[in-house]
Amino acid sequence: MLRAWGLCLAGLLGIGFSLAHGQVASLLSKEGQWQQGKKYLSEGKAKEAKGAFEDLLKRFPKEPDLYVLLGISSLRLRDAQAAEIYIRQALALAPDHAEARTLLGWIDLEVRRDYPSAVEEYARVVQLKPDLPEAYNNLGVALKKNGELEKAVANFDRALKLRRDYSEARSNRGWVYLQQKKWREARNDFEQALEVNPNDEGALYGMSQVLKEVRDYGGAQKALRSLMVQSPNFVYWLEWGQLQLVRYYWVLLLIAGAFFLQAQYKKVKVRRRSHGG
Numbered sequence: 001m002l003r004a005w006g007l008c009l010a011g012l013l014g015i016g017f018s019l020a021h022g023q024v025a026s027l028l029s030k031e032g033q034w035q036q037g038k039k040y041l042s043e044g045k046a047k048e049a050k051g052a053f054e055d056l057l058k059r060f061p062k063e064p065d066l067y068v069l070l071g072i073s074s075l076r077l078r079d080a081q082a083a084e085i086y087i088r089q090a091l092a093l094a095p096d097h098a099e100a101r102t103l104l105g106w107i108d109l110e111v112r113r114d115y116p117s118a119v120e121e122y123a124r125v126v127q128l129k130p131d132l133p134e135a136y137n138n139l140g141v142a143l144k145k146n147g148e149l150e151k152a153v154a155n156f157d158r159a160l161k162l163r164r165d166y167s168e169a170r171s172n173r174g175w176v177y178l179q180q181k182k183w184r185e186a187r188n189d190f191e192q193a194l195e196v197n198p199n200d201e202g203a204l205y206g207m208s209q210v211l212k213e214v215r216d217y218g219g220a221q222k223a224l225r226s227l228m229v230q231s232p233n234f235v236y237w238l239e240w241g242q243l244q245l246v247r248y249y250w251v252l253l254l255i256a257g258a259f260f261l262q263a264q265y266k267k268v269k270v271r272r273r274s275h276g277g
Helices: 002-022 032-042 046-059 064-076 080-093 098-111 115-128 133-145 149-162 167-179 183-196 201-213 217-230 234-247 249-274
Strands: none
Touching: 032 046, 032 064, 046 064, 064 080, 064 098, 080 098, 098 115, 098 133, 115 133, 133 149, 133 167, 149 167, 167 183, 167 201, 183 201, 201 217
């Protein structure tokens, strides 16, 4: 859950800045508090950002973008309940606000675990932004979690047609292939994702799982070592240790066999001596 929050926050900031540069009313964009609020968000000062946007809301109560940025600030403060209230207020003012629906879809997906609702919200965003690769990637993730794997692949395909170097969509598609046991396709996607971003945690972990399935235990360990360098996640260490045992279990068997034979040999010698041999 913590990783999901962390992955979300960078994207949420991107949404906020796209609002600031293209969609807010010219009057609001000239407000010093608006610029200061964005600066606070970029610096990770969510509490201060929220205060600035709340002050602006007193003078601009019908500006949906303000509610969206208040929602983002609340998510940065890990207050999903407040974030959802702000986002629904934005949608009450502007039902086709794509960024607000994206945020609501994320809350449905990662906080409420309401996957059908997340699919519905992201599908609406695709209708509103048919040329946005991120919209198809988000919908693909929701469809995967909802168990609709073929539809998920189709949306990742669409995202990649719009942006060939979209490593996140390629990695996400790899995980669907992994779930479908299509090892070759999954490996190809993870490899291409890692060419774009060698530190992609999702692609590295996915690669380790593919290599483990095809019994390339050394390759799987290599991928896990790369993960352990950049993340202290205990799961990676545990899986690395398990693979170490799998790779060298024959050594343990040989050692055990040697001890067994040695014990048998000693028994034979004792018997011979007892019979005067």
